[in-house]
Amino acid sequence: MISIDQIKKLRGETGVSISECKRALEDARGDFDKAKKILRNWGRDLAEKKMGKEAGIGIVETYIHPNKKIGAMVELRCETDFVAKSNDFNQLAHELCLHIAAMDSEKDTLMSQPWIKDETKTIKGLVEEYIAKLGENIVIKRFARYQI
DSSP states (O other), X not given: OOOHHHHHHHHHHHOOOHHHHHHHHHHTTTOHHHHHHHHHHHHHHHHXXXXXXXXXXXXXXXXXXXXXXXXXXXXXXXXXXXXXTSXXXXXXXXXXXXXXXXXXXXXXXXXXXXXXXXXXXXXXXXXXXXXXXXXXXXXXXXXXXXXX
8 A cells, every 4th residue: 555655755756746656656566766767767758758749938047157257058948838937947947057057068968968966867867857747848959158
């Protein structure tokens, strides 16, 4: 029997819907780590399905390092204005700016780089997590890093 506390904990760590967390825990027979892996796989599958959808709405996020010597800008796209205005989407844009400012990123390698805040995840994996969480295609359209 899956407890509500297990579901809440999994939702808190992943941000995925309660029903998906419950289903993952049931499929994993209560094994928390296995349920997280199941959700990651489902997220990848969803990301693959969503990649064909047009991401015509979005935001531009910026970050300037406190020393005023490094700055980053990212254009992040999604499918709807509702998601573009969400805190989660804005948080992803901010995290991407921080990553770009910290790394000397080239566009063709950004997605395969380990995320600076959790090196067990790549930028591609991070974006896929947000695709699963928000249920929309998300695309890093452009980015720039400036340094003096």
